[in-house]
Amino acid sequence: MNKSIEFRDIDKVFKGDGIETYALKKINLLLNEGDFVSIIGPSGSGKSTLLSIIGTLDVPSSGEILYGDKTVHQMSNNEIADFRFENIGFIFQQFHLIPTMTALENVMSPLFGRKVTYNKKERAIQVLEQVGLKDKMNSLPSQLSGGQQQRVAIARALVHKPKWLLADEPTGNLDTDTGETVYELLTSLNKSKQCGVILVTHDSILADRANTKVEMRDGEIVSVCQRQPV
Amino acid sequence: MMTFMMKQLVRNKDRLILSVIGVVLISSVLIYLFSLTETTKGTINNQLQQKWESAYDLVVTPPGSIFNEENLMEPNHLNGISGGISYDQYEAIKSMNDVAVAAPVSVLGYTTLGITMKEKFKTTDNGIYKYKIIETFNDGLSQKTIQDTEIYRATNWSGSSEELGFWGDDQGEISLSQYQLLVGIDPVEEAKLVGLDEAVHISDTSRYLEPNEDAIYDEAVDRLFEIPVLINSKSFSNSLFQVSQEKLAIPFNTEAERQQATELIKKGNGRDYFNGLETEKVDSFELTGEELESMIFKALSNPNDNPSLSVHGTQLVFKSSILNYQKIESPFPERWSYSYQVSSKPIEVSGIFKDILPDSGFRKAELLDHKLSEDGVPLLPVLRLNIVGSFSSDKLNISKDPFTELPLETYRPAQAGIVLGPDNEPLNPSRTMKGSGVPTGLLTNPPNILTTVKAAEIITGGNSISSIRIKVKGIDDIGNVAQEKMEQVKNDIEHSTGLQVIITRGSSPQPTITQVVEHDKTLGWIEQPWIHIGAAITILRETSLGYTSILVTILLIGTMYVFATTYVSYLTRKKEYSIFLALGWRTSILRKMVLGEAFFYVLLITLIAIILEVIFMLNGSTFNFSNIALVFGTSLVIYGLGIILPLIQVGRLEPYQGIKSGEITKKSKRIFSNQSMIGFVMNQVSQRPGRNLLSILAIALPSTLLSFYLYVSFRLEGVLYTSWLGEFVAVEVNKSHYLIMGAALIIGALTTAEMMWQNIVEREGELALFKSIGWKDKTVTHSIIIEGAFLGLLAGIVGLVLSISYIGLMYKVFPWDSLTILSLTICLPVLVGILGAFFPTIKALRTNPYNVLKENV
Structure with a gap:
């Protein structure tokens, strides 16, 4: 099945006090399966909103978004949840780990209440190993450094092997070195796991390293650059 | 899922303590109420039906x-x-x-x-x-x-x-x-x-x-x-x-x-x-x-x-x-x-x-x-x-x-x-x-x-x-x-x-005294039990009114409390829930968690009830299964009502809401100038009208009923002490009602504490900021205590209006003569509000400005 994502005339409008603010304006975009995409733009350019819509966390005001040949917005809440579980892995700038859960529990948390064919705990340990934190699996988030926390968050996003990893400024809260480690991790995951990565950032150096670079300004796509893999 | 939830609870120690206090209170009040209702009902009925029963109707x-x-x-x-x-x-x-x-x-x-x-x-x-x-x-x-x-x-x-x-x-x-x-x-x-x-x-x-x-x-x-x-x-x-x-x-x-x-x-x-x-x-x-x-x-x-x-x-x-x-x-x-x-x-x-x-x-x-x-x-x-x-x-x-x-x-x-x-x-x-x-x-x-x-x-x-x-x-x-x-x-x-x-x-003997005069000379006074027509039914009505109102209040206050705690619990978890949704959780799992937590508390209440009954049993009374069943049933109802809102809210929750990283500013209101402590506190209260209304009601309700009950019991004393049966009932009933009302007020205070707790948690950043720019602990304490007192005052006013209208409705009188009792309706809630603010104050004082600011800003 084709796992590309296609935007057709997506608008996102925020209404408040009688003023309509366009967060997204007529977005048309095609993202291919397994691609490494970066979205770059200044604050308020709509990149995070776009990411939220891709991740089904938010709905567009108008327009259509196709995952392969499926439209998500006609699905029921449960179907959307299932879709999200199977296809999307989220990584947030603030990590958003559950403070009362250990690293392992945080990683296992997406599997909660779901029937899967594999052993949940083994899988969780396995992904923690991939991000290099197997030894920290019983630590609470507060006992981990920022970079470690973000890697736990990546492990959590990976646990069910999603088709796409959506990362909203994953390195934004990290120093350059740690950020680099996280970025490397994402790149290697993209290559080895064949999962697409969509990265929102305002770091143009990081953005340039992606296969596809989408540049946004004021809710509109200014340019889409394809880069041949080296 | 249970283990997961247990961990959640245990790792949230502060709130757990509050919850456990509430749960213990609810449980003991319920068991007390049920065993009391049983015995008193028994006594009243026995007295009415056996001793004072006439051979004909x-x-x-x-x-x-x-x-x-x-x-x-x-x-x-x-x-x-x-x-x-x-x-x-x-x-x-x-x-x-x-x-x-x-x-x-x-x-x-x-x-x-x-x-x-x-x-x-x-x-x-x-x-x-x-x-x-x-x-x-x-x-x-x-x-x-x-x-x-x-x-x-x-x-x-x-x-x-x-x-x-x-x-x-x-x-x-x-x-x-x-x-x-x-x-x-x-x-x-x-x-x-x-x-x-x-x-x-x-x-x-x-x-x-x-x-x-x-x-x-x-x-x-x-x-x-x-x-x-x-x-x-x-x-x-x-x-x-x-x-x-x-x-x-x-x-x-x-x-x-x-x-x-x-x-x-x-x-x-x-x-x-x-x-x-x-x-x-x-x-x-x-x-x-x-x-x-x-x-x-x-x-x-x-x-x-x-x-x-x-x-x-x-x-x-x-x-x-x-x-x-x-x-x-x-x-x-x-x-x-x-x-x-x-x-x-x-x-x-x-x-x-x-x-x-x-x-x-x-x-x-x-x-x-x-x-x-x-x-x-x-x-x-x-x-x-x-x-x-x-x-x-x-x-x-x-x-x-x-x-x-x-x-x-x-x-x-x-x-x-x-x-x-x-x-x-x-x-x-x-x-x-x-x-x-x-x-x-x-x-x-x-x-x-x-x-x-x-x-x-x-x-x-x-x-x-x-x-x-x-x-x-x-x-x-x-x-x-x-x-x-x-x-x-x-x-x-x-x-x-x-x-x-x-x-x-339904009559009661009523002692009357008669002066016996013979040949214009008083021989003495004789006491005879006259028949007070309808006294028993009046007493029964009044006492059962007392009971019904107590029972209803306890249920209402209990529900209010549970409502507050589950709502607060929902608020604290809102962000977590959003993350879970973003991770692909179905809403039904969140609902199950809310239900599971409520059920856990119901079980805890029942367990405490069982323990209390066992203690009673060891002290010589009988183990009463029906009381425990009643406690279980009642707490099930209370929690059932209490979690309706979170259950609805969870369904409306959008994953995006909780994760927004501060790009859209929260709404804020400004009614009063922020230049004085009072104005500052008033603004704080008015910024969260919904939940503050809840805490106001949580204090207002028990105090309404307390003052209503005080009024009724003074009134009842009038009715009661005119007959022998009444004297008996009055002694039996009074102390227990006050005890229950007291417990209800504490639960009201707890509700306030929960609410203010959440307010403080949400304001942590703000408070930290104030502390970092040089607010003294005393100032922070004052602002929170004043907030509690203010909520209590509002609750008192609401309670006063409610109790006057309740009394007016029930007895068709305006209780001028009982204004002293009614003024208590104002004072007591203020006290309760301050009491409720006490816990959050401790929390606020523990706030370390550096930590909070590092995380939140």
């Missing part, structure tokens, strides 16, 4: 025949009514659908039942003898003479005349008589009502009355009726007869002596002459009224046993009459709210009946309706009593306890305690006042001769029934349903017959 009387002021009814009033209800009316009432028993009473009146004892004294010496018969009686207040008769008789002589004042042919016989109240009943209905048939001694000579037995009019003698009667084998007579025989010091043996003596006596104006004569006591004897009564009844039952005794044909002389009570000021109003006076009046009755009554009495002496003979002699019915059997009043199916039982029964003598002396001085111990059995006496004796209503109808010629005691079908407790049914039967009877109906079920 309603009593029908002729209109206006019962002294009835402020719903108070004189005890033993039934004996004072002399007919007025027709047999047709009785039949009509008896045939009504809802009437199970209609037992009529025909108070026929007083007879003088007498017996002659032949050759009681020896008359071997010829002469004139003086026989003195004195019947005395001590009612407890004074020694009273009922009869004081002197009879002069001469032996072996028959030449007497009216003017001589003495009689001839003395053979030493003595005639004694006493009053008996004669009452007609319906044998069938009386059997149903009090089991009279079961109380009859069954033997060859003793049986129960037949339903259709009536009076046989003896045509041979004018006005003579033979009536079947049942006699009470127990006598209530308290009098003493002292009979003496004295020989006058006047020779009366030979013809010449007799001639001389009669001359002298004539000259000396008969009796006056005798009074001046010396006498020589020959013989005397004493006989109690009780002995006399049994002698008479024995002679009547077996006329041939003792030929020396003969019972007189008896006249039905006096109507029974009512006492004339005057309402007066009570000498001790705290003790007796109602006080009356009875005073003796000279007896006015025509000549020949004067001798057989004391000079003065408390009741009127009124002859039965009669015709006069040609020479002006009243023609009164004469009775021949046909004793068909005897019964023992002890075997009747009525309560025997004289002080707690409604003194409404026909079969028990009226009693009163003499509690104050002539000068209002308390008598300790109080003495008992007894009835003399005389028609004009203060207290009456119950009828010891019963005949049938049919016989009574024949003797009086109609309208003989004085009252009808009614038992209504299908009533076996005291409550609103029973009351409604009785009201309905009462209305039916009143409309169809025009008679007066009083509901006696």
Whole structure:
């Protein structure tokens, strides 16, 4: 099945006090399966909103978004949840780990209440190993450094092997070195796991390293650059 | 999932402590409430239904025949009514659908039942003898003479005349008589009502009355009726007869002596002459009224046993009459709210009946309706009593306890305690006042001769029934349903017959005090339990109102608390939930978590209830499963209601909301200037109207009910202390209600604490910022405490409005006189609000500005 994502005339409008603010304006975009995409733009350019819509966390005001040949917005809440579980892995700038859960529990948390064919705990340990934190699996988030926390968050996003990893400024809260480690991790995951990565950032150096670079300004796509893999 | 949730709870220690306090409180209040409701309900019902139960539900009387002021009814009033209800009316009432028993009473009146004892004294010496018969009686207040008769008789002589004042042919016989109240009943209905048939001694000579037995009019003698009667084998007579025989010091043996003596006596104006004569006591004897009564009844039952005794044909002389009570000021109003006076009046009755009554009495002496003979002699019915059997009043199916039982029964003598002396001085111990059995006496004796209503109808010629005691079908407790049914039967009877109906079920004895005045001199004060009509049902209604409101409040406050905690818990988790949703969780799992947590608390509450019950059990009471089931059920309901909002909210939650990284600013309101502490606090409160409203309500509700309850209990005290039952209930009920209200207020405080806790958590960044720019701990503390006090004040105002409108709604009054109680409604919530702010303050003080700022900004 084709796992590309296609935007057709997506608008996102925020209404408040009688003023309509366009967060997204007529977005048309095609993202291919397994691609490494970066979205770059200044604050308020709509990149995070776009990411939220891709991740089904938010709905567009108008327009259509196709995952392969499926439209998500006609699905029921449960179907959307299932879709999200199977296809999307989220990584947030603030990590958003559950403070009362250990690293392992945080990683296992997406599997909660779901029937899967594999052993949940083994899988969780396995992904923690991939991000290099197997030894920290019983630590609470507060006992981990920022970079470690973000890697736990990546492990959590990976646990069910999603088709796409959506990362909203994953390195934004990290120093350059740690950020680099996280970025490397994402790149290697993209290559080895064949999962697409969509990265929102305002770091143009990081953005340039992606296969596809989408540049946004004021809710509109200014340019889409394809880069041949080296 | 359980383990996951447990971990969540345990890792959130602060909140867990708050929750556990709440849970323990709810659990113990519930278990206390349920065991309390059970015992108190039990006690009230027991008291109402057993001790104070009258043998009948309603009593029908002729209109206006019962002294009835402020719903108070004189005890033993039934004996004072002399007919007025027709047999047709009785039949009509008896045939009504809802009437199970209609037992009529025909108070026929007083007879003088007498017996002659032949050759009681020896008359071997010829002469004139003086026989003195004195019947005395001590009612407890004074020694009273009922009869004081002197009879002069001469032996072996028959030449007497009216003017001589003495009689001839003395053979030493003595005639004694006493009053008996004669009452007609319906044998069938009386059997149903009090089991009279079961109380009859069954033997060859003793049986129960037949339903259709009536009076046989003896045509041979004018006005003579033979009536079947049942006699009470127990006598209530308290009098003493002292009979003496004295020989006058006047020779009366030979013809010449007799001639001389009669001359002298004539000259000396008969009796006056005798009074001046010396006498020589020959013989005397004493006989109690009780002995006399049994002698008479024995002679009547077996006329041939003792030929020396003969019972007189008896006249039905006096109507029974009512006492004339005057309402007066009570000498001790705290003790007796109602006080009356009875005073003796000279007896006015025509000549020949004067001798057989004391000079003065408390009741009127009124002859039965009669015709006069040609020479002006009243023609009164004469009775021949046909004793068909005897019964023992002890075997009747009525309560025997004289002080707690409604003194409404026909079969028990009226009693009163003499509690104050002539000068209002308390008598300790109080003495008992007894009835003399005389028609004009203060207290009456119950009828010891019963005949049938049919016989009574024949003797009086109609309208003989004085009252009808009614038992209504299908009533076996005291409550609103029973009351409604009785009201309905009462209305039916009143409309169809025009008679007066009083509901006696649900009455309570009410102590009243009566000043007894004889010959314009106060003898003392007697205390009697009067019948407070409808008191029990009032008390039941008021107390059950108290209970219902308590129960409803606890449920409401509990729900409010749970609502607050689950809502706060939802708020704290909102972000987490959003993340979970973003990770692909279905909403149903979140819902399951909310449900699971609620269920966990329900189980915890039940567990605590079980532990409490076990503690109770170890302390000697029984383990009560139904209480635990009730606690489980109630907490299930409370939590069920409490989690509705979070369940809905979770469904509306969008994953995006929780994760927004501060790009869209939160709404903020500014109503007051932020330049003073007060303004700052007000803004804080107004920024979260929803949840602050919740905490306001959580405090307002219990305080509303507390002040309402205070009002009710003061009011109830008014109702309660006017009757014995009420006093009992009041003592039982008060403390427990206050205890529960107190607990409810603490739960209210906890709710506030939860809410403010959450407010503080959300404001952590802000507070940290304030601290980092130099706010003192004191300032932070002040701002939070003031916020709590402010919420409490708002709650107090809401509570005040609510309680005034509640009282207005329930009692249709504006409680001006209870403003002190109501002002408590304001003060208490402020206190509770401050108490609720205390916990969050500690939390706020622990805030480390650096940590918070690092994470949040």
